[in-house]
Amino acid sequence: MFWRVALSIAFAQLANRRRQTLVSVLGVSLGVGFFIATSSIMSGSEQDFTQRLVDNAPHITIKDEFRHPATQPVFVTYPQGAISLLRTKPREYLRGIKNYGAKVEELTQRPGVIAEAALTGQVIVRYANKDVSASVAGIDPDKEKFLTQVESDMLEGSLDRLRTTADGIVIGSGMSEKLGLKMDDLATVVTPSGLVKRMKIVGIFHAGNLLLDEGQTYVLLKNAQVLLDKPFIANQIRIKIPNPDDAETFAASLENRWGYRSESWQEVNRDLLGLFIIRNAITYSIVSAIMIVAAFGIFNIISTVVMEKRRDIAIMMSMGFRGFDIQAIFLIQGVLVGILGMLLGWTIGLGLLELVSMVKFTVPGMTKQQGFVLDRSFRPYAIGGTFALVSAVAAAWYPARKAAQVKPVDIIRGAA
Template sequence: MFWRVAFSIAASQLTHRRRQTVVSVLGVALGVGFFIGVSSIMSGSEKDFVDRLVNSAPHITVKDEFRDPAKQPVFIRFPKAAVKLENVKPREYLRGIKNYGEKVDELSQRPGYVAEAALTGQAIVRYANKDMSASLIGIDPEKEKLLTRVAEDMREGRLERLRTASDGIVIGSGMSTRLSLKLGDLASVVSPAGQVKRMKVVGIFHTGNLMLDYGQIYMLLKDAQVLLDKPFIANQLRIKVPDPNAAEGIAAALEARWGYRSESWQEVNRDILGLFIIRNAIMYSIVSAIMIVASFGIFNIISTVVLEKRRDIAILMSMGFREADIQYIFLMQGFIVGVLGMLMGWAIGWGILAILGQVEFTVPGMADRQGFVLDKSFQQWAIGGVFSLVAAIGAAWIPARKASQVHPVDIIRGAV
């Protein structure tokens, strides 16, 4: 078969210039290896961050506020007129989501949806002559287990104890340490309205996030309503949908229907998600530059072979080899270098991932020691392999085309 003959000729020409071949293969291998290492870190951290966003918080939060202020009647009456309105006093209205119970029931009836009403606010937790400010949230414990990961993050006690214990409260491990609060202790919780309640610690959670561990507390919705002096009021609807990627469209539909500001997890974290796109673009640009540099080595070795083997090429063509056959032989050389570089690059990438997997470091704002979150999926290895083959064959194409344009009669006669 012709491909065997082409492979034999291509391999013999590459082994004739072993040093250049080894350098070219190493260039491709390093590009592939570093691509696997860098892309695994980038992709792994991105997937871990998105997973934390999706699983640790509701997909959609409906708040008791409006995205845009209501238009004044004069601007509605004269939309194109040059009108100036001064000394407008904002209309006061009762905060809270109207008929939140009906809205929760309606959403809960949709297949795959989880919805709860919540009341958020600020409070001070006081124990043993020490005070700490905290963000409180009144919840339904059964639904909160499905909306967030707080039940999984419990170190002591259980989230469900909020329902069975009288005036129960769940605090973070940081607050527990700073205030010396233990499971079963009674702490005073003071609201901005001046309400004071003695509440029993029925659970302690630990997320590893200092902001949550030191500043978040949970209690029953009815207890939060009493403490904040907002009876029968909820200022948030917290929703989980079957497909997190569809949360943005669902949030827009809910806002258009009810008027309340509805924020999806994508909207809340849009700036951060946008940074991932920029970061990936930078990563692929750097790796592409490495592969382009490596391809110059392939271009150099094959161009040199073409110059040195012009008479051999002419003899092959006089023996019946067509232009396409000659081009195929030199493209085969690029392919061989690309495959060898890909295999060696995979080995280097595996070694890099093994080393990175052992690295640990401390991130400011996180209570636990962290490490690299690596994405070891086949996709990273496949993209690296495609990079190597495209770079190698692309670098071989110009000298291969030049080799196929040799005129055997002129070479043999010594005209050139």
């Protein structure tokens, strides 16, 4: 019974100040709406970027190098000695991952793990008196389909043709346009050692990334070993695991076991992923400021009602209302403004998302027009709505508490 009376009193007091109530509701709703729009854009772009990293590259790459140089024997023998070793020359060793075939075989025995030995290097692709510097990757076509998105990005041909065509090579669409290369054309590939080889175009892919489309090529592993004059050598083992989030732990265990530098996709892109944290902090700070301004509007309207209704409050308390009851009435007003602002803010946020989804733009380094990738989940709505209710109740709490402290005897005597 009390809550029905309290709700009717709260509604009546808000209705008596329609203009201020409307301004407060609009303030909250705009804060919620902009929070939903910005949060959906930021979260969507972060998820899309992370997904691209996960899909377009191996989760873990083992390289034929070591994270830390080997400790000199003299420092091992005398770890606490005051020793200085000058003019040391690093020991030269044959680059490549030792016994890579057995390592790949062992990794593929693990459930859900895909592993591939690869050899990468630099070459020059020449055609019709034009040269383009490119990276070449010697791969296993059957496994590359699962490690990257190259096969799904193919415009013409396929990775499988690398197996069925002698000296086949797959190039990007940017390189194809630069050199005028078409399917089945013969391009001249020149290596740093001076080897010149004619190779047939068996596939053209379009990744949408300028660096890949103009500067990445794929050949069979054995052809890369011939091109780069590194027979029976692989300088990378590329791995994909069932859960990409476990890549750092998995890479650390492989590095501890075999010693070779093992880089997870998180380590390679740590700087870029760190930017998302800073960007989100800035975004949420700006939107929070909007919500705080809206909260002051709620604080203002309820404080004004308390000041104007002091006599009514005194009469209510003399009729049997307790301080807690009075406080609850004004807190209900804050909750009502918060709920109305939340619902209207959800509508505004949904409308803003529909407008943003129609925006198209060109990103430097990308060959296609892009649009905003939006997070369409309920999460931004839930966070924005919760923030609106919390800020509304927080803004109403102090004036409601002051209303509960009104002494009816003093007010009535003063009025008399």
